[in-house]
Structure formats: C-alpha cells, structure tokens
Amino acid sequence: MNPPPKPASSQTSLFQVYLRLRPPITKEEAANVQRGERYLNVEPVVAAESQDESLQDSHPKHITLQPPNDSRKRAVEKFAFTRVFEEESKQLEVFESTGMASLIDGVLREGRDGLVATLGVTGSGKSHTILGSKSQRGMTQMSLDVLFRSLSSTIRSADNFEDPSLLPSLSATDPSEAQIFSARNFIDSIYGDPSERSRASRAQTPMSRAQTPMLDSFQTPVIPRRHLNQRLAALPGTPDVSHLTKLVDPDSEHVVLVSMYEVYNDRIFDLLSPSLVPGPGGVMTRQGGNSQRDRRRPLLFKSTEASPDRKVVAGLRKVVCSSYEEAMMVLETGLNERRIAGTGSNNVSSRSHGFFCLEVKKKVKSRRYGEVTWAGNTLTVVDLAGSERARNAKTAGATLAEAGKINESLMYLGQCLQMQSYFQDGNKTVVPYRQCKLTELLFSNSFPSSHLTSHNRHPQKAIMIVTADPLGDFNATSQILRYSALAREVTVPRIPSVTSTILSSSSISSQSRPQTSNGRTTPYSASTEDLEEAAREIVRITDDCEVLILKLAEEEIARQEAELKLKAFEEKFTLIEQEIREECWAEMEERMEEERKRWQTAWDQQIGRNEEHLDKKLELVSRDIKIYEDPEPTPDERVDELERENEYLYSKIAALERQINAQSPTHKPKAGSTIHDTSELSLLSNESSDLENAFQKIGTFKLADQYHHSTGSTKLTPKAAKVTPTAASAKKPRRVTARKRDLGPEEDL
Numbered sequence: 001m002n003p004p005p006k007p008a009s010s011q012t013s014l015f016q017v018y019l020r021l022r023p024p025i026t027k028e029e030a031a032n033v034q035r036g037e038r039y040l041n042v043e044p045v046v047a048a049e050s051q052d053e054s055l056q057d058s059h060p061k062h063i064t065l066q067p068p069n070d071s072r073k074r075a076v077e078k079f080a081f082t083r084v085f086e087e088e089s090k091q092l093e094v095f096e097s098t099g100m101a102s103l104i105d106g107v108l109r110e111g112r113d114g115l116v117a118t119l120g121v122t123g124s125g126k127s128h129t130i131l132g133s134k135s136q137r138g139m140t141q142m143s144l145d146v147l148f149r150s151l152s153s154t155i156r157s158a159d160n161f162e163d164p165s166l167l168p169s170l171s172a173t174d175p176s177e178a179q180i181f182s183a184r185n186f187i188d189s190i191y192g193d194p195s196e197r198s199r200a201s202r203a204q205t206p207m208s209r210a211q212t213p214m215l216d217s218f219q220t221p222v223i224p225r226r227h228l229n230q231r232l233a234a235l236p237g238t239p240d241v242s243h244l245t246k247l248v249d250p251d252s253e254h255v256v257l258v259s260m261y262e263v264y265n266d267r268i269f270d271l272l273s274p275s276l277v278p279g280p281g282g283v284m285t286r287q288g289g290n291s292q293r294d295r296r297r298p299l300l301f302k303s304t305e306a307s308p309d310r311k312v313v314a315g316l317r318k319v320v321c322s323s324y325e326e327a328m329m330v331l332e333t334g335l336n337e338r339r340i341a342g343t344g345s346n347n348v349s350s351r352s353h354g355f356f357c358l359e360v361k362k363k364v365k366s367r368r369y370g371e372v373t374w375a376g377n378t379l380t381v382v383d384l385a386g387s388e389r390a391r392n393a394k395t396a397g398a399t400l401a402e403a404g405k406i407n408e409s410l411m412y413l414g415q416c417l418q419m420q421s422y423f424q425d426g427n428k429t430v431v432p433y434r435q436c437k438l439t440e441l442l443f444s445n446s447f448p449s450s451h452l453t454s455h456n457r458h459p460q461k462a463i464m465i466v467t468a469d470p471l472g473d474f475n476a477t478s479q480i481l482r483y484s485a486l487a488r489e490v491t492v493p494r495i496p497s498v499t500s501t502i503l504s505s506s507s508i509s510s511q512s513r514p515q516t517s518n519g520r521t522t523p524y525s526a527s528t529e530d531l532e533e534a535a536r537e538i539v540r541i542t543d544d545c546e547v548l549i550l551k552l553a554e555e556e557i558a559r560q561e562a563e564l565k566l567k568a569f570e571e572k573f574t575l576i577e578q579e580i581r582e583e584c585w586a587e588m589e590e591r592m593e594e595e596r597k598r599w600q601t602a603w604d605q606q607i608g609r610n611e612e613h614l615d616k617k618l619e620l621v622s623r624d625i626k627i628y629e630d631p632e633p634t635p636d637e638r639v640d641e642l643e644r645e646n647e648y649l650y651s652k653i654a655a656l657e658r659q660i661n662a663q664s665p666t667h668k669p670k671a672g673s674t675i676h677d678t679s680e681l682s683l684l685s686n687e688s689s690d691l692e693n694a695f696q697k698i699g700t701f702k703l704a705d706q707y708h709h710s711t712g713s714t715k716l717t718p719k720a721a722k723v724t725p726t727a728a729s730a731k732k733p734r735r736v737t738a739r740k741r742d743l744g745p746e747e748d749l
Ligand SMILES: Nc1ncnc2c1ncn2[C@@H]1O[C@H](COP(=O)(O)OP(=O)(O)OP(=O)(O)O)[C@@H](O)[C@H]1O
Pocket: 021, 022, 023, 025, 120, 121, 122, 123, 124, 125, 126, 127, 128, 129, 133, 346, 348, 349, 350, 384, 385, 386, 387, 467
C-alpha cells in the first residue's frame, strides 16, 4: 500500500474531523470481535508519522476499511482523520483531545463561535458521545460544567429581582427576535404544581422526561416540583472537568442564554416551545404520531434587522440560566420534545438533527450614552440524526420518509465536508452549503463575514466527531467515512494469481495424478510448455485488468469530485445571478424614485402656478363687480301684495266653484252666492272634497311658513294659528308667489 494520506491542514479546514469507534455492546458483538469479524481496522502509528513535527503525538489517525468477503471484489479503502479514538476511549479523553476546552475558550474570550457535531450511521454512538449515558456525562454536560464554572463569579441571573430591567434589555439587544424567559419561570412552568402551572404566565409548557439523558420514554406525565431535587441528584457527575475551568475578567458581567431547536424534514422547530395539548383532566398529552408538526410553527433561518450580516434562527424561545442545574433542566425539556423513534437499527433513534445552543453574552455599556447592550458568542452542540439503510432499519411510512430526508441532508453535509479540502487549498470554490437547512446552519458561520459592520467577527471553530461501529453496516459506514474523512486512498485488492494456480496445478507431482486401474497416469492433451505459455498470457491480461480497475476507481473518484465542483459552481452562479438581479432592481428603484421626485416637483410647481393665476383672475373680477341687492319691501307694500294675492285666490276659488256647479247639476248653489270662508267648502258635495283638501293644504302651508320664517314674536300661538291665509302670507310674499306657480295653470284645477 502507498504511504498513508496526510490529513488536511488544520488551520484552514472548516471542521476538525475526529473518528470515534464504538465498543461492542452485546455478548454476541464481543464474540464477533474475538473471531476477527470487524471490517474496520486502526492503522498503527508509523515511525515516519510520529517524526513529523506537526504530528508529533503518537495517536492513530488512519483506518482501513476491509470489504467483506462477498462475491464482489471491492477496493480496500484507507481514511485519514485529525485523530482516531479507539473503542476503549472514554468520554473525558474525547472531550479533552478534541479541543472542546479551546472551543469554549473561543466563546468566552476570543469572540469566536464554537460548534461541535456528531456524524455517523444510526446506532454508532453519536448521542452517547454528545449526551452521555446514565453514568457518564457527554460533550454537552461537560461543556456546560466548564462554562458555568468559568463564569461563576460574573454570571447574572434573570431571577434576580433587584434588576428588573435585565430581561427587557436582553430582549432589546437580541438580534434573533427571541422570546426570553427567566429560568425560574420556565422551569416552574414545567416542574411546578399543575394548579400553579395553569396560573403561570407560560401555562402550556411541555413536560420533561424522567431520567437524564431522557431517551427512555415519551409518555412521562407532568413532573411535580418535589421530584426536581431527586432528578438533579440523579444527573451523572462524572467525568470531572473542574481542572478545565477558564479565567474571565472578574469585572465583567455575563448572562447565558440556552435555546434548543431541531431540523426535522428540512424545517426548523423550537424544542422549548410546547408541542403538547391539554388532555382530559388537564394532563398534557401528545396527540399522536406527528402531532408536533401540526402544533409547532417552523422557524426561519434568516437575516434580521439587528443582524443584517449573518443569518439567525428567528423567533426562538431562550432561557436565561445562571447555573449548571438550570441549564440541565432546560436541556431535558428540549430533549423531551425531540423526535425519537425506535427503528430496527436503534431502539431510541434520533429522527431529527438536534441543536443545543449556549449563548454567552457580556454586558457592554456605551461610554457616551451609558446605554447597556449584551453581545457575545455561541457554543452550539449538534446531535445529528443517523444515516441508515431502509432495509436494515425496517422503517416504513412516515419513518421511512424521515429517513429519506435524513439521508439526503447528510449527503449534502458530506458534499460540503468534501469541498472543504478545496476551500483550504486556496481554491475559492464555494462550499455548497445552501442546499439544505442542515448545511446552512452548520456552515453559514464558517466564513469570514464580508459585511462592513462585522469586521471583528471571526469564523467559527468547528469540530466533527464521526462515530462508527466496526461491526455495523459496511456500506453505510463506508459512505459516511468517504464523506467525512480528511483524506482517502483506494487500493485495489490483488486477485489471487491465476498463473500461480495453473502453474501449481501443472507442477502437480505425477504421484498426485489420478491413476488408471492398470497403473498408468492419465495423459494431458497439451504439453507443459503450452500450459506455461497460456499461464503467462493470463498473467499479462490479469495485470492489465488490475491496472484498468485501478484507473476506473480513480476515474470514479475524479468524476465524483467533478460533480461536486459542478454543483458548487452552479450554486456560485446562482448567487452571482441573484446578486446582479438585486443590484439591477436596486438601481431601477433608485431611478424610479428620482423620476417620481422630478415629476412631483414639476406637478407642485404647476399647481402653484395655476393657483396664482386663479387668484389674480378672482382679484380682477371682484374689483369691477358690485353686488345689487333688492331693498326690503315696506309693510304697506307687503300688505298690498298680499291683498292682491288674496283677490287672486278668491277669484280662483270662484272659478272652481263654477266648475263644480257645472259638473254636478243636482247640487247647484244659489245664484249669486259666493264662498267667503274656506270652512264653507265643507258644505259642498263629495266631489269637491279634493278641492277642499287643496284649500286646507294652502292654509297649512301658510301657517307653517309663518311659523318658520316670521321675525320678532313669531312663535306660533293658537291665536296665530287662526290667522287667515292673507295675514299669514303677508309675511312671506315671495314664497307665496312660488306656491302660486306650484298650483299650476287654472284649467288643470
Ligand atoms: N462509546 C460507547 N461506550 C459505550 N456504549 C456506547 C458507546 N457508544 C454507543 N454506545 C451505546 O450504543 C447504543 C447506541 O448508541 P447511540 O444511541 O448513541 O447511537 P446514535 O448514533 O445516536 O443512534 P441514532 O442516530 O439512531 O440516534 C446506546 O445504547 C449507547 O449507550
């Protein structure tokens, strides 16, 4: 085999990649190891490697993957990692040797985000590494311990009522539009008395599972407060990490915000938001299989107003924790919400990618205005869902669909990890991390920001711990290792030599040849020389064949790399196109705005000119025009006018009488008789009732006119009501004239 591949430079790689091998768990597995059935072997540290100055530690970094002895002839693969942890490695060793302490240091003192994630086939030990077991703490718990120990003298609690402005000031300066809770409120609503909880502000908080690491049951009922202390005592206290405590400025003030979310089917869900519904008797229950999907709103990973240069998960719930115990309670709550299902490969398989975030914020007081802001960095711990083969996992329906999404997102992650070698070689090819939510969340913070306001922000430090079971599924493990390894080398196995087989058969001693019954050996149909010549020919062809197989394997790798590059370029072109479109759009909007302003100015000027013109015209007109008003008539004139009208009405009445008499011969009035009062009209026949009504209306109009329009003591009194039409109409001659017209021509009546 050729010299082992060198791991990529650790200074420029986006992720440090470690491999951890899972020990056998069952007796059967242990027996298989004894029989040498493992296909994954750790390469011993070679002298040349340990002499290398940059790699002076004597830990293994390479493994070989020996394909199983099936009918297919597959190449032996060799992979390189930053370091390989063998089966016997303990949690503390992994914590210390992966540089978790330096990741925490970056968050506390260097202004650098940190990220640790586990990647592996389902059941290979990811959750064990990240979350630990009932007796051993995982990376998360140890990180929390180191962090809270380091901040013990400077940390602030949101439950400290001396400063009620803490939560509002945290909320105001949080760039992710988060809802921020104090730990006490949050934990009370979960572990408090149910009756108290229902009164609490956060009434519908989800319950938690009973035991750390919370991977055993979903149906745990509401947990009363009296169990809280027992639960805290049950948390594993080992390994001890007190020796890793960091020093921070004792005059500073810090807060720690804990948030949790999961990526499920390429959507982000808050794990600290309730997904439970109140059931009968006030007990919180799950609605069934995928009820969470219905209740929880997917969150966006986006740039916000306060964070224009980097994307954040917007709208999360965040809990201010001031101690290890508080943070553990929040962690348990979130884990309880996470989707976990039993599959054929693992009884408690994670069906989503879980993110646990610890934001350490430092108080910053503006010297000029005394304003308080909180800024800091985040340590993110990621427990990725395991890749699996549907056949092995025996999944179906929704779980199978989940597996498809999990495998797809892991494939994208693998592509990004492979591309990081190009990135670190100075190649500007973009790592194609925008292909899914998972890679966006893991990589978007890995690059130096080009935004003007964020020149101080460093790219994150990231660690990937790849877990593998040396007795597990060969194909799935090989795929994960291919994705994640820092370097890979393929060696084509030598096919057992046909020549040697033939030659050995040709050189079979005559004693071993079958003999006939008469003692003679069976003759060969070809001579030994012919056979040797044929064997040599076969050797030559076999060698050619091996070279071709090797070339094919290399071509295959080159093709995969070319495909990845193509994808990356496509992504880059899409980005460039998007940028150009945005630029064009911005330019067009700017021009439109300019044009709009120009038109607005011209329009305003035109309106001003028009108004000026109109004013001038009005001035001219008002200068030359005098308004003539009719003089008020004197009382005598009005009396004359009314009398004239009276006469006119009487003559009209007379005309009407005549008309009635002419139409009704049986009721002829006496000759020469006249009607002097409207009341006399009632004596007329039924046929004249219309006329009578007309007279009454005339009288009413006049009275009404007098009531509404007379001046001085014009209030309508009973006496005034008896005023004759003549007297009433004297007050309003013009109106009466108008009514005269209303009555219409005489002949119509
Ligand atoms: N280093 C280890 N030492 C002891 N036991 C381990 C170790 N790694 C894993 N295990 C055990 O193996 C089993 C499966 O591990 P775990 O649940 O961590 O797998 P996983 O990769 O997280 O699976 P999934 O992706 O399905 O969630 C568990 O019972 C765990 O306790």
